[in-house]
Amino acid sequence: MRRPDRGYEAIQGFSSIYKCRGEEYLETAERRASKITYRELFTSHPSTFGGTQRTYEESDYIVLGVPFDATSTYRVGARFAPLAVREASLNIETYSFRSEVDFEDLTIHDLGDLHVTGSAEETLRRLESVVVEVLDSRKVPVLIGGEHTITLGAVRALRAACGSEGNLTVLSLDAHLDLRDEYMGQRLSHTTFMRRINEEAKPRIIEVGVRAACREEIRYAEDSGIRIFTALEVMRRGPRDVAEQIRGILKGCRCTYLTIDMDVLDPAFAPAVQNPEPDGLTMHDLLEILDGVCDRRVAAFDIVEVAPDYDEGVTSIAAAKIIFEVLCRLKKSGETDS
Ligand SMILES: [Mn+2]
Numbered sequence: 001m002r003r004p005d006r007g008y009e010a011i012q013g014f015s016s017i018y019k020c021r022g023e024e025y026l027e028t029a030e031r032r033a034s035k036i037t038y039r040e041l042f043t044s045h046p047s048t049f050g051g052t053q054r055t056y057e058e059s060d061y062i063v064l065g066v067p068f069d070a071t072s073t074y075r076v077g078a079r080f081a082p083l084a085v086r087e088a089s090l091n092i093e094t095y096s097f098r099s100e101v102d103f104e105d106l107t108i109h110d111l112g113d114l115h116v117t118g119s120a121e122e123t124l125r126r127l128e129s130v131v132v133e134v135l136d137s138r139k140v141p142v143l144i145g146g147e148h149t150i151t152l153g154a155v156r157a158l159r160a161a162c163g164s165e166g167n168l169t170v171l172s173l174d175a176h177l178d179l180r181d182e183y184m185g186q187r188l189s190h191t192t193f194m195r196r197i198n199e200e201a202k203p204r205i206i207e208v209g210v211r212a213a214c215r216e217e218i219r220y221a222e223d224s225g226i227r228i229f230t231a232l233e234v235m236r237r238g239p240r241d242v243a244e245q246i247r248g249i250l251k252g253c254r255c256t257y258l259t260i261d262m263d264v265l266d267p268a269f270a271p272a273v274q275n276p277e278p279d280g281l282t283m284h285d286l287l288e289i290l291d292g293v294c295d296r297r298v299a300a301f302d303i304v305e306v307a308p309d310y311d312e313g314v315t316s317i318a319a320a321k322i323i324f325e326v327l328c329r330l331k332k333s334g335e336t337d338s
Helices: 011-021 029-034 079-091 120-136 150-161 191-201 215-224 231-238 241-250 281-292 314-336
Strands: 061-066 108-113 140-145 170-174 204-210 227-230 255-261 298-304
Touching: 061 079, 061 120, 079 140, 079 298, 079 314, 120 140, 120 150, 120 298, 140 150, 140 314, 150 170, 150 191, 150 255, 150 298, 170 227, 170 241, 170 281, 191 204, 191 298, 204 241, 227 231, 227 241, 231 241, 231 281, 241 281, 255 314, 281 314, 298 314
Parallel strands: 061 108, 061 140, 140 298, 170 204, 170 255, 204 227, 255 298
Antiparallel strands: none
């Protein structure tokens, strides 16, 4: 049902007004004039991220679930994360004190989930195709994994959109480097995808919160000019200081792909991840870094590796909160950056 004279075209927008303003809204002239039905007002879809579904055309941010975890080598179940994170997103408040933006004021469309297959290559091909379309319509894709391998498909899509080599930076927040050449005979998996990204797209790569790697990966990172900020460095120097240094590295970059592996957080803050790693960042550290580095150059981002089967709800809530904070920050920087 289209209501071009009103801000909220989608049914769930009305439900959201009611949730916020409650009974008083029933008596407003605004509601009477709009002839909103009770099924529009009192119901909403439980599987829409953030709960306020706008049309694809009017939206700036496009959410896509990627329920793929076929190469996972330890704990599995990231395929269930898109639904769990959506459910969590419906049950936290929407105002960001960091950016002074209300998530409800953003225009967001949730596409649903990608049709994944058992094949990583085919899944990445489908993901790339969808992300290319979203980028072509000048919108920001927001991917909810799934395992971290999906980042490769999204970066492939972004490579074309960013133009010439050297424009693209991949900014990764992750306990792991994921720079192995192969793992258990596989060249394409959650442990190798960042190396494939480096080979294929040749972006600037910055990895933050690192505390789990093998010697081969560290040597490869040094030889390839991949910039690493360890979790130890973040904790000793403080997140604002590290964010400032990252901003310096980002100078001259036109386009950023942001990827957040939830295992960058300490397991105390995000226990339900596929490969937990102790001695990680606090939620505060992570949000401070994101607040310091996210600006309008972020062309797409993903959040990956939540494994809801191991959760009491805290990890999915944290993931939903991080998405809220990143999008509110992007919205803010779109308004204020010169
Ligand atoms: Mn990781």
